[in-house]
Amino acid sequence: MQTTAHCTRGSCGPPGPGYKTPREAMLKGPREGILYVICPQPDPKKPDVLATVDVDPKSPTYCQIVHRLRMPNLGDELHHTGWNICSSCYDSPRKRDTLVLPCLVSDRVYFVDVSEEREPKIKKTIEPEEMHKWGLATPHTSHCSPTGEIIISTMGKPNGDARGNFLTVDSETLESKGVWSKDDAQFGYDFWYQPHHDALVATEWATPKLFKRGFQLSDVTPEHYGSSLNFYSWNEKKLLQTVNLGKEGQAPLETRFLHDPTAAEGFVGCAINANIFRFFKNSSGQWVTEKVIDVPAKKVEGWIAPEIQGMITDILLSLDDKYLYFSNWLHGDVRQYDITDRRNPKLISQVFLGGSILSDGKIRVLEDKELDKQPDPVFVKGRRLHGSPQMLQLSLDGKRLYVSTSIFSVWDKQFYPDHVKHGSTIVKLDVDIENGGMTLDKDFLVDFGLDKDEILLAHEMRYPGGDCTSDIWLPET
Numbered sequence: 016m017q018t019t020a021h022c023t024r025g026s027c028g029p030p031g032p033g034y035k036t037p038r039e040a041m042l043k044g045p046r047e048g049i050l051y052v053i054c055p056q057p058d059p060k061k062p063d064v065l066a067t068v069d070v071d072p073k074s075p076t077y078c079q080i081v082h083r084l085r086m087p088n089l090g091d092e093l094h095h096t097g098w099n100i101c102s103s104c105y106d107s108p109r110k111r112d113t114l115v116l117p118c119l120v121s122d123r124v125y126f127v128d129v130s131e132e133r134e135p136k137i138k139k140t141i142e143p144e145e146m147h148k149w150g151l152a153t154p155h156t157s158h159c160s161p162t163g164e165i166i167i168s169t170m171g172k173p174n175g176d177a178r179g180n181f182l183t184v185d186s187e188t189l190e191s192k193g194v195w196s197k198d199d200a201q202f203g204y205d206f207w208y209q210p211h212h213d214a215l216v217a218t219e220w221a222t223p224k225l226f227k228r229g230f231q232l233s234d235v236t237p238e239h240y241g242s243s244l245n246f247y248s249w250n251e252k253k254l255l256q257t258v259n260l261g262k263e264g265q266a267p268l269e270t271r272f273l274h275d276p277t278a279a280e281g282f283v284g285c286a287i288n289a290n291i292f293r294f295f296k297n298s299s300g301q302w303v304t305e306k307v308i309d310v311p312a313k314k315v316e317g318w319i320a321p322e323i324q325g326m327i328t329d330i331l332l333s334l335d336d337k338y339l340y341f342s343n344w345l346h347g348d349v350r351q352y353d354i355t356d357r358r359n360p361k362l363i364s365q366v367f368l369g370g371s372i373l374s375d376g377k378i379r380v381l382e383d384k385e386l387d388k389q390p391d392p393v394f395v396k397g398r399r400l401h402g403s404p405q406m407l408q409l410s411l412d413g414k415r416l417y418v419s420t421s422i423f424s425v426w427d428k429q430f431y432p433d434h435v436k437h438g439s440t441i442v443k444l445d446v447d448i449e450n451g452g453m454t455l456d457k458d459f460l461v462d463f464g465l466d467k468d469e470i471l472l473a474h475e476m477r478y479p480g481g482d483c484t485s486d487i488w489l490p491e492t
Contacts, residue, residue, distance in 0.1 A: 032481070040334055049068065052475070054472060161187070179217060290308060316379050
C-alpha cells in the first residue's frame, strides 16, 4: 500500500490485517489468547511496563504476566496504544506487527515489534524533541488510517497549555510527518474517523499542565476543561464544526462511531457529570447531539463535594453495535446498555467492582436514586479489588469483557491510594450476548501486585489481532 494512497477494496493484493467487516471479525475472529497491557509505574524511579498477559484458559500460565517489556526511560506514563495498520486496510498485504505507545507525560512515542507475540521488543522511538518541533505535546490516542499514516491525537503544547490537534507518522518508516489538521481545537483527547461521511470526530479533556498535577474541582471551568465535540473533514483535514455539549457534557472523553462503516452516528462518554451523548448527522448535513444516558449523582458526606458523580472514563461498543458498555470510575460500576434503539439506550446489566462508595469506606451515601444500599467490597480468588473499574476491552465475539483499574497514576494516587499500594487487577465479566447481562468470573484474576518489587498500574488492553476499540472499517466497494 502506498503511504499516500487510499486502499480501496480489492486493489491492494491479498487480504492483510484484521477482518473484512465487523461481522466477520465477530463471527470468525479467534478467541483472544494474549492481552497487551499498558502499565505505568507508581514508583518514579522505575520505568513503565508493557505487560504480556496469558488469557488462554487452556494454558498453564493462564492469568499470568508472561513477559514484561520495560521502557528505557523514566517518567513516561504509558497510556493508550494503537497499531501500525488495521482493518481499514484489510486488503493491504502488510502485517499488523507494530504496537504504537504514546506517552502522556514524557511526550515520547514508542513503536513495539510484536512479531514474536509473547516477547515484544522496542523497534523505534520518537523522542519528545521531535514531537515538540511541530508544536505538539501530550499524545493520547493512536489510530492507523487507510492512507498509510498513523494518526496520534495530542492535547497540548510543549509548555503545558492546551492545544487539540494530531501528529501524523508514516506507518512504514515510523518517521513523524507533521501536524494532521490545518486547524487547532481548544482542547484534545480521543478521536475516531469515518471516511464514508468525510468525518473525524475528536473530544476534549483539559489543559495538560492542570490535569497532570491531579484533579481539582476549581479547575473545572470552560477555560481549562473541554466540553465540545470537534468534527473535521477527513479529506480536507480541517475543522468544520464544533458542537458544545454544555455543562452536562464537560470532559467528553472516549468517543466511538458505530462500527457499521456507513453509519453517521456514534456516542461519547462525558466524565465530569457522567453522561452519554449521541452524535449524528441531521438531514441538513450538520452534526448534532443529544443526551441519551444520565447517571444520577449520589448525595454524600465525607467527599470533596456534597455529591459524587459517576465519572464515566471509558466506553466501547460491541462489534454488532448492539451493546454499549461504560465504566463509572468514581461510583465503581460497569454498565451494559442495549442500544438497538439508538436514541433510547436500555440499561441491561450493572456490576460493581470497587469504587468510592463501598460500604466499608469513608464516604457515606445519604441519598441514592439507584441503589438501596452501598455496595460491598468485591473479592476474586481471595484478592480484594482495590480502586475501581476503568479501562474496558471486549472480546471480538462479545462474550468476554475485560476490566482494568488504572486511569492515570497521579489521579490513582489521589483517589485510590490503596489501589496504588496493592497494584492493579484485571477481571473478566462474562456476557450474555443474546439477552444481555454480565456476570463476574470468580476464577479469573490478573494480579499486578504479586511482585512486591514491581507494583504495576494496569491501564489499556489490546489483543495481537485487533479488538473492538482499535479497528475501524471502511465500506465494501
